[in-house]
Amino acid sequence: MEIPSKSRVKVSPSSPFLPNALYLPDCKGGWDRETEVIPEGIPDQITAAFDNIEHALQVAGSKGWEDVYFVRSYFVPMSDEAMDTMVGLLKKYCPNHQPGWTALSVPMLAGDAIGMKVEIEVKAYVGEKQ
DSSP states (O other), rough: OBBOOOOBOOOOOEETTTEEEOOOOOEEEETTTOOOOOOHHHHHHHHHHHHHHHHHHHTTTOOOOGGGEEEEEEEEOHHHHHHHHHHHHHHHHHTTTTOOEEEOOOOOOOGGGOOOOEEEEEEESOOOOO
């Protein structure tokens, strides 16, 4: 489903076998949702990406990061600063659970020409918890 917002996010079922699972197929970058400005620093981009993901999930009917069970992050470049920021934000946004997480260093991102250094994709479950 298309989410009507500047966040430009599509939400898809994660799997036909998990009808209550959401997948954000468009990776979330660290831009400001209102101005679409991308901050220069990787920590600021990661922080903005987490906020964008929270917003997109909530618009889709999720509780937000509380429902996230898998995270894949892409960095140009991978650094201790990026990892420390990710770990800190995962602890902040997911205080009661630890989603699976894969972090990748890549040579460039689609938004590289405009300064994007971070993209994060998530899967979330929005059904009844057992």
